[in-house]
Amino acid sequence: MNRPDPNIDELLSSFIDGELTDSQRADVERLIAYNPQVAQRLQQFQKIKMMVSSLPHVKSPREMVERIKASLAAEALSAEQPIYLDERKGMRQLLLRRVVAVAAMIALVAILGGVVYSILVPETAFERATMTAADVESLSDITTTVVFSGRLELKAGALPAVDAFINRAIEDNGLSDYVTKTAQPSNRLYSLNCSRGDLNSLLADLQGIWQRFGSTTLYVDTERFNVPVVVNAVTAEQTAEIINQDNPEKSIEAAKDFAILNNMAELMPGRQISAAIDNKGVDLIPIPKPVLTGGDRKKTEKTVTPESKRDVSLTIVVVGSE
């Protein structure tokens, strides 16, 4: 065949795709019948089309939906990250905070008494919880072997994004079998009954998004002592340290310590103690931080935790912001 005519090629290509009008189709059929070279060219195109269309159809990776959700969650969270464009402005703010810190120390003693009182008032603390009594009852099935039980309340601006992140963290740490989840329009509940090691791994993952929570409150269950402890503005590290204590009594003591410190930091002008706790500002009061384990965001083979070792019961409640 001579050099193929692009116009005829176009007609033949459209012919095999069924994209010609009836009259065009009749013209091509006549052309094929009278011109063997055109007929051969048509057959070549048909073979090419068949080769391409017979390529095997490949399915997408199984975990695609989860990957998309995690990616959306990460993007939603990063969009909320504050950006400091002017570093010098930050330095000026730091200097100002140092000055304010001195004044704050004077106010400290006066505030301390009120803080201790607020921690040890059970009714006030539980009134702030947004869960219904039925929710708590259904999710907090605490057995006598449990050495720690409590509830962690987190307020989040982007509830679906945070939900996706937590679900991913639960799955990555192989904790799906130890969690009961409940989703409501305004909140998400994750009731965990696992080992302290398991919970440490989960907290290590949550630490990455901790600063994005509007508020973080740990309610340490103290049924045996009839004195509940509420730790406001609790950090992931503090939560881990409270849970990792050798016995419930020590957990309560640690919770009280952190409650006092955090409440002081919240109430003081300049919030210097918050900076000190985060190691970002002035070292007014050095606070030892516990070491969290299992922070890597990679899925690991999880060995089944025996029931006897599942001695921690924690209900995480994520409440959407108004």
Place this chain on the structure above:
Amino acid sequence: MHAEMAQVDIADAILVERCKRGDSAAMERLILKYQNRIYNVILKMCTNPHDAAELTQETFVKIIQSIAKFESKSSFYTWAFRIAVNLTLNFCQRNARFELRSLNSGDCGRSREGTQALSELLSDDSSPDPEKMAQNKELCEIAVQSLMKLDDEQRAVIILRDIEGMNYAQIADVLQVKLGTVRSRLSRARSRLREIMEAML
């Protein structure tokens, strides 16, 4: 066939509206419905499964983030594939590794059996059996290598037509070109594929 399924899809319209109202279950259903087809098209365009998975993920993230702006001027189906194809074409243009792989793709992995099967196919006057062709791994490999030697636009149009099964109007909508452009681009792509395969013999 996919093209028939992709006509104005009422189910899609309902899911899209629910998605716009923040219904995460509707969002998940849309992903489940299209993930394999979008992944398959992207994979055929870029050949690397890891890159294809990343681009598929990126496509759906972009779809979900932009769905509030989707005005139903085109179908969700073609709009979603437009995002996928644009992301993949941009990726192909950026990625130097891809260019290198594309240039070398015809020189590796072609067996004597493959060359023989191709020779028989091109010289044989009879119509080949599509099932037998699909089972012939050597011919499949040659088809992939030949596709990679096409330029990006030609590869996109032929994959949308012969693999995804879109009609010309849908391809025009995805690529945002005129119907005549689809017609001529497809014809040139098939002609070029024929030349590439003949050169392999």
